[in-house]
Amino acid sequence: MVEPHICAEQAHWHLNLQHFGDTNIKYLEVTGACQACGRKVFFRGPAGLNPGGPTVAMDGSEAIFPFLFEDETYDGKAVGYAVSVRGGN
Numbered sequence: 854m855v856e857p858h859i860c861a862e863q864a865h866w867h868l869n870l871q872h873f874g875d876t877n878i879k880y881l882e883v884t885g886a887c888q889a890c891g892r893k894v895f896f897r898g899p900a901g902l903n904p905g906g907p908t909v910a911m912d913g914s915e916a917i918f919p920f921l922f923e924d925e926t927y928d929g930k931a932v933g934y935a936v937s938v939r940g941g942n
């Protein structure tokens with residue numbers, strides 16, 4: 854039996870660093886789940902992988918943030934893809 858709790862306050866966040874392709878862009882992947890009951894966090898946003906901005910995994914289980922360090926400029930083409938999901942509010 855799980856004690857009453859607020860999942861958002863019990864969430865544990867996991868950060869994973871990824872580097873896809875032959876560009877210098879790096880991606881920080883964020884996943885989260887409640888430590889008390891195990892419910893996973895599902896992120897909202899455009900699904901896919903885009904060096905131009907944050908996206909989420911196809912199932913929403915990861916938020917993916919492309920980044921560079923302050924002295925770096927993006928050296929790649931617009932690789933990856935993003936699926937824009939519009940609708941709702």
Ligand SMILES: [Zn+2]
Binds near residue numbers: 858860887888891892
């Ligand atoms: Zn919970």
